[in-house]
Amino acid sequence: MIYVILDNGKELAKTALGAEGYVPWEKVKQTGDVIRRLKQEGFRVIALEQDRRAINIRDYRLRHSQKYALIVGYEVRGIDKRILSRCDKIIYIPMFGKKESLNVSVAFGVAGYLLKFKKQTAKSKNIKQSSKIK
Numbered sequence: 027m028i029y030v031i032l033d034n035g036k037e038l039a040k041t042a043l044g045a046e047g048y049v050p051w052e053k054v055k056q057t058g059d060v061i062r063r064l065k066q067e068g069f070r071v072i073a074l075e076q077d078r079r080a081i082n083i084r085d086y087r088l089r090h091s092q093k094y095a096l097i098v099g100y101e102v103r104g105i106d107k108r109i110l111s112r113c114d115k116i117i118y119i120p121m122f123g124k125k126e127s128l129n130v131s132v133a134f135g136v137a138g139y140l141l142k143f144k145k146q147t148a149k150s151k152n153i154k155q156s157s158k159i160k
Contacts, residue, residue, distance in 0.1 A: 029052055029057075030051055031053075057109050067093070069093045070093065070095070070115070071094075072096050072117055073098075073099075073105050073115070074117055074133060074134070075099060075105045075110060075118065076104070076126070076127065080118040081116070083117045083120075083140055083141070084140075087144075089148060090146075096141065097109065099130065101130050119136055119137060
């Protein structure tokens, strides 16, 4: 599920290019309410942001049995500090060269792919380890 905070639906349609019809999403008013709901449902909430407390996404370890939610912010403003304080962990994508950040949709794509890959890898390792025990 994707939760979106928008001023109007035109932003989503412009960004999603029709994919909003295939991916479940919900318009919400307050990010804090979504975080509270996700935590009640057992999710670990991760913020993708450049912050002094953030850890490199490559170093972040996932458990295959844990549910995760990824919070991304606005292009220029990022994620509000009050929202960051509610997240379980803050991660960042390391950058090379002169640019300090990626477009939010690109950053989400990179982080989403890498986190899914890490979770699948953790699951594979767990299956291999449990089969060795038997």
